[in-house]
Amino acid sequence: MLYKGVVKPGKMALVFMYECPFCHYEAMLASPLDPATVTCGACKNSFHIAPVDRQTVQYIQTVLMNGRAAAADG
Numbered sequence: 122m123l124y125k126g127v128v129k130p131g132k133m134a135l136v137f138m139y140e141c142p143f144c145h146y147e148a149m150l151a152s153p154l155d156p157a158t159v160t161c162g163a164c165k166n167s168f169h170i171a172p173v174d175r176q177t178v179q180y181i182q183t184v185l186m187n188g189r190a191a192a193a194d195g
């Protein structure tokens with residue numbers, strides 16, 4: 122069945138791109154809040170990432186009403 126209305130975002134995540142220092146492949150991570158070691162999906166080498174700030178992520182989620190305020194039809 123097809124729902125007749127349109128559904129707005131109910132939650133959102135911020136994706137951050139980390140470029141592999143070995144091969145420049147970009148790894149996508151959804152708001153990594155803790156330091157971590159990432160293994161590159163392309164060259165399989167590993168590197169440490171700087172985490173992102175939790176309050177900054179929460180601020181953006183709040184401003185955008187968890188994505189709802191970013192819906193194109195308002």
Ligand SMILES: [Zn+2]
Binds near residue numbers: 146162
């Ligand atoms: Zn790589």
